[in-house]
Amino acid sequence: MSRSAAGPEIERLIQLLAKLPGLGPRSARRAALHLLTRKDKLLEPLSDAMRIACERVATCSVCANVDTQDPCAICRDAKRDASVIVVVEDVSDLWALERSGAVSARYHVLGGTLSPLDGRGPEDLNIGTLVDRAMAEEVTEVILAVNATVEGQTTAHYVTDALSETGVRVTRLAHGVPVGGELDYLDDGTLAAAIRSRTAF
């Protein structure tokens, strides 16, 4: 341990900031100093924003999104297509799809993937609530927008089985070349999928 010029309260702030993705121990110290030397302009507003987030943020009881209201703004949005549910692994995937603007339906956040090695079984994911939602008469399609990883695909198969009793159509995202992607940098599996699913030009 190197010597520290800061008291225990500041050390604790640095340690907690270092737990944020994108900040290591060194950049956490820089971030803390940035905050401490901008008390009025940044530290106080950020402290307030975190306290408000603490008080108001909750997991949506319908789709497991995080928001400041329950059900979340997306589940409340009457303009969304109620016939489709887009299933994602994590809230970060939901946010990414929302940013893309490609989804006008609602979501269901599984809360991870099946992972026997990590001791994560079906009961640890929000699968039961998905089946319940898919039972509703207006739902006709569930899109599995899970990652194209082994764990994602294993989970997709399990979810598909669980949904079989509901009679909804289960679809998955298309594989292919990312927009702007260079073929050179793509793996063989993606290239093969892109060839198989080729479309007329």
Add this chain to the structure above:
Amino acid sequence: MSRSAAGPEIERLIQLLAKLPGLGPRSARRAALHLLTRKDKLLEPLSDAMRIACERVATCSVCANVDTQDPCAICRDAKRDASVIVVVEDVSDLWALERSGAVSARYHVLGGTLSPLDGRGPEDLNIGTLVDRAMAEEVTEVILAVNATVEGQTTAHYVTDALSETGVRVTRLAHGVPVGGELDYLDDGTLAAAIRSRTAF
């Protein structure tokens, strides 16, 4: 603007996190999500740490360090050499020197450099308080640990002039090759300084 899946309170949290050094808009969103999905383990403790920092952090009235007590822990530390004052531009430099363990004296934080272009004159820096401190009988040396930039050196000259009336010895950090530094990557000025200040092997 892309669509956002989050309410205004969460958007505000993201915007404030994006002001931290090391976090851009994209990583601020990831950091916010990381916090929101770890409410008990991270968001609440960090919120508390920031509130405590807000309440307790103050600028040391002696040296302008930031700490949770005034005078700061370094100024209070009776084991430190009272005959030397190490002058730095910013608190980050003070922390860096403390981590190095090379300083057993106290500091004086100028709060920046002279910069006519940015409208920063001598009255905007903590120079008057430095001169006052240097007047004290026990102080015999002021080490100017400012950056080896044009602005840092301009500031160093100004501070040296201001200290001339006090009779203390004014020194500066040695120039040379950084430990572990490769000559190939060093600029000519550093190399020339390292040659000039060469020592017996």
